Amino acid sequence: MDFEISAAFKRSVTIEIENSTICYTDEEYRILINGEEKLKTNLNVVSIDGLLPDSDYTLAVEDSRGRTEKTFKTGHETVLLDIKNFGAKGDGKNEDTSFIQAAISSCPVDGTVYVPKGIYLTGPLFLKSHMSLWVDEGAVLLGCEEREKYPLLPGMTETTDGSDEYNLSSWEGNPETSFASLITAVNVEDLDIFGKGTIDGNGDKGDWWVNPKVKRIAWRPNTVFLNHCRNVRLQSVTVRNSPCWTIHPYYTDELSIYNINVWNPSDSPNTDGMDPESCSRVLVLGSRISVGDDCIAIKSGKYYMSERHHKPSEHILIRNSFLERGHGSVTIGSEASAGVNDVTVERCIFEGTDRGLRIKTRRGRGPRAVYDNIIFRNIIMKDVHMPFTFNMFYFCDPDGHSEYVQDQNERPVDERTPEIGTIRAENIEATGADQCMLVAYGLPERYIDNIVLRDVKVSFRPKSERKPGQTIMMDNFPEMTGKSVYARNVKRLAMDNIEIRGSDDTETELINVIDFDSYNVVYVNDVATEF
Known part of the structure; x- marks a missing residue:
């Protein structure tokens, strides 16, 4: 059974079986790392964690028809920063925003911020370039309920010389002021978010889903917002209970999503799973x-953004x-x-x-x-x-x-007529x-x-x-x-x-x-x- 190494992260890897079937293989197969069995599955795409950075591995896929092996190397990591060492409690009661943000702000190039098992009540976190965020199995980043704990992102700000505009936020296609998202990245490159933990927007609490089309202070946040970013990867995480759109890549290029789970209640308003907007x-x-x-x-x-940006x-x-x-x-x-x-x-x-x-x-x-x-x-x-x-x-x-x-009658074709x-x-x-x-x-x-x-x-x-x-x-x-x-x-x-x-x-x-x-x-x- 042939396969491809789709992505090697610092501590995990994703593979895709090369076949013509839809989502599942025609028989169960085994995955072995350096000869040790890690998983039995019949999924076409799977991720394996528990690896070490800067390490060479041999990955084998084995079924009744034979065995195929390929080698890969995990990514380089300079340091692993545990948010608990910065003061985060992870008890789901005390707010951990400042402690987690301190770990992120302190993270050097190619470093990893580690979120261990626990429930971390937090406001929006701002990630930066050349880092990884590892949300481990059993860990939950849980959004605060109160709107007042969410910073505002102005939709559009004129540059100092008046020659351009600086766009920080969007609401349904227009540059409108919105709340920062639980995970926010602005002008970031080379960012990984991985792990089997959960990013919970806590949208089912508070009043995020009450009168959802009414602007109160600002427009509702996403759970993950990637604004003008480049080379971003997400792997394995669960993202749930979003106040609005769940994952919103915005003017972002080279985005790869592997084996993630997105879940929102069926009656939650405007909780799209993923909305790539002006992305390539x-x-x-x-x-x-x-x-x-x-x-x-x-x-x-919408029209303004298409004309100006x-x-x-x-x-x-x-x-x-x-x-x-x-x-x-x-x-x-x-x-x-x-x-x-x-x-x-x-x-x-x-x-x-x-x-x-x-x-x-x-x-x-x-x-x-x-x-x-x-x-x-x-x-x-x-x-x-x-x-x-x-x-x-x-x-x-x-x-x-x-x-x-x-109007279902013919109108003149003009500067606002779309095309399929x-x-x-x-x-x-x-x-x-x-x-x-x-x-x-x-x-x-x-x-x-x-x-x-x-x-x-x-x-x-x-x-x-x-x-x-x-x-x-x-x-x-x-x-x-x-x-x-x-x-x-x-x-x-x-x-x-x-x-x-x-x-x-x-x-x-x-x-x-x-x-x-x-x-x-x-x-x-x-x-x-x-x-």
Whole structure:
């Protein structure tokens, strides 16, 4: 069984099995480090801890077909700083913010700040370059409940010479003053956060989720906020109970996520799992996200940020990961005025989300709000109500229900008209669909350019188990149940080798679809729970 060393940290390593299966191997295998068995598993991506820095290791993967070995070296570490030696108590009662921050501030280049077992009540912590934060198994960084203990990050400050702006914070795509996050990094490079411990935003306590769209002092914090950073890695940690978006990489490049867990209650408001905003070269590997909103939402700001600080989100790869519950498994938009391109989601399992692939935008996002080269392939969807939705009338923002946004009549193409380019979905199996297989609604003045579905099987729930629902969030659009395909204002829709099982209809509903390429599209009357 072949594998790759995906990442070697100072005290741990992540590997990925090289195969074609989704998330799991076809048989259990063993992992040995220097001849000692460390783990038996059938996951495609796993991390092994308990290693020492600056050390050479031989890692072997062994199954019934044989054994494969590879060598690696863990990262260099100058010093290990235990936060308890700085005064942190870890009793969950006394606040430890200043003690932990002292350890971080004292950490030299290539040093590690160590969080041992315990519950550390803390306000926001500001990390710095060329360091590691090790949250060990049994350790919890627990956010304070009181807003007053969270510093404010001004959204935008004019530079002294008046020639530029310094951006410290963001709220839903605009440079708005927000509370600092429990883990905050600003203009940081070469940062690792690893360990089997927990970063708990404590959003279920206090009043973070009460009137969530009302600004009180400042906008709600994330749990992890990476602002204008470079070369950041997260491995193995659990991040939970976020006051708002959980992990928010912002204008950050070279970000790698390995085997992390993100969990928020299903009814927690706006608690997206991960929102890379204006980020480039992002890898999400072997992770599990289960939240109260979109699991992963790829964004690039609203109109002001696109015009003044333009940076698209691009070169994003999500693989061998589990995306569960929430509104969308992987969402593009809607705050993406700088555009999103070159996104690949492959060999993942989507389970229990409202929507699988979710594309959303609206008038007002601007001419650079172009989504293009989005590829979903080798995906299993289980009990996803709506596998594919494309919506150019998304009713977000204070003006979301205005005539300008929701008018379904053709309007002039102008400097605020967005665009959806080519979206591909290939080798998808979805069981337990409810409301629709595909809904695509483009603007009458700018059609969706190209939707390609190839080798897709969708099975609907029995009628008795379905509930009509709002497939796309726009005004004056009917609820649906058991609907196969509805497409409107699309230049090209290609469907090749498609099986639709148990839908109420037996043909696509197309309105203003210029080019419809259909090959081997089969409707099956009976309902099946599996293929």
